[in-house]
Amino acid sequence: MEQPTTHQLAHWLKVLAEPRRLQILNLLMAGVQCNCELGTQLDMAPNLISHHLSVLRKAGLVEVERDAVDARWVYYAINRPNLEALNATFTAFFDPARIQPRQPNCGPQTACEPDDAVTTR
Amino acid sequence: MEQPTTHQLAHWLKVLAEPRRLQILNLLMAGVQCNCELGTQLDMAPNLISHHLSVLRKAGLVEVERDAVDARWVYYAINRPNLEALNATFTAFFDPARIQPRQPNCGPQTACEPDDAVTTR
DNA sequence: GATACAATCCAATTGTGGTTGAAATATTGC
DNA sequence: GCAATATTTCAACCACAATTGGATTGTATC
Numbered sequence: 001m002e003q004p005t006t007h008q009l010a011h012w013l014k015v016l017a018e019p020r021r022l023q024i025l026n027l028l029m030a031g032v033q034c035n036c037e038l039g040t041q042l043d044m045a046p047n048l049i050s051h052h053l054s055v056l057r058k059a060g061l062v063e064v065e066r067d068a069v070d071a072r073w074v075y076y077a078i079n080r081p082n083l084e085a086l087n088a089t090f091t092a093f094f095d096p097a098r099i100q101p102r103q104p105n106c107g108p109q110t111a112c113e114p115d116d117a118v119t120t121r
Numbered sequence: 122m123e124q125p126t127t128h129q130l131a132h133w134l135k136v137l138a139e140p141r142r143l144q145i146l147n148l149l150m151a152g153v154q155c156n157c158e159l160g161t162q163l164d165m166a167p168n169l170i171s172h173h174l175s176v177l178r179k180a181g182l183v184e185v186e187r188d189a190v191d192a193r194w195v196y197y198a199i200n201r202p203n204l205e206a207l208n209a210t211f212t213a214f215f216d217p218a219r220i221q222p223r224q225p226n227c228g229p230q231t232a233c234e235p236d237d238a239v240t241t242r
Numbered sequence: 243g244a245t246a247c248a249a250t251c252c253a254a255t256t257g258t259g260g261t262t263g264a265a266a267t268a269t270t271g272c
Numbered sequence: 273g274c275a276a277t278a279t280t281t282c283a284a285c286c287a288c289a290a291t292t293g294g295a296t297t298g299t300a301t302c
Contacts, residue, residue, distance in 0.1 A: 010140050017137070017138035026127070073229060080220060083215055096204050096205050099199050
């Protein structure tokens with residue numbers, strides 16, 4: 001019935017449907033990956049940024065990496081394969097070519113139950 | 122600062138991030154547009170379906186049309202132009218080609234706050 | 243070891259939005 | 273007019289997630 005990609009898409013959409021997470025993703029794509037700079041540009045508390053990044057990381061959309069010189073700093077990056085999978089799943093689900101004309105098995109002429117479609121007007 | 126497409130995308134994602142609305146859209150695309158048959162297939166109360174369809178309609182994703190013979194029946198359909206706009210906006214925002222490498226203006230070597238952001242705000 | 247810093251985790255609060263049931267609206271047939 | 277059908281609207285309830293402030297972890301410097 002429901003292919004697993006639909007569930008994955010629903011989960012991804014729930015993660016993405018947050019303005020601040022969209023802004024974070026937007027900055028990550030633009031090359032801003034330092035946590036503190038994200039905080040200054042978005043005017044958000046660092047713990048809040050950490051929370052949203054955790055949600056994005058658990059969804060597999062971003063990856064985390066610690067600085068080689070000073071491990072206190074962490075850098076976040078877009079997970080490119082999963083982003084491509086997200087894009088493909090979304091475009092496949094919302095493809096306008098999937099739109100089918102109305103199949104009138106319900107309405108004033110037909111019965112509302114799909115079983116007995118034989119009814120006189 | 123924020124292009125209007127991003128704001129629109131955030132609104133659309135918030136509307137789409139609902140499993141039942143995704144199911145409704147899926148059925149609408151497959152050609153099932155009668156309200157009562159949506160209720161039987163999704164096992165939802167009609168007022169709940171009406172609510173979700175109202176959200177989708179206000180977002181411009183579905184259109185409503187009353188039956189020509191008996192105006193008590195209403196049929197819902199996908200708004201194809203807006204669906205194409207949604208698809209285009211989404212793919213443009215989440216295009217993997219947009220991913221830029223990290224720009225290290227923050228970290229152990231550099232100061233954490235960008236100098237241009239100190240003057241304003 | 244002690245201190246400072248970046249980031250995270252935790253508990254509590256708040257706010258938004260889905261769900262529910264009943265009433266209201268609209269239209270058709272008698 | 274009245275009754276019946278299809279849908280919508282309304283108000284209340286409930287659950288989950290974002291936010292907040294403080295405490296904690298991990299790391300580097302002195």
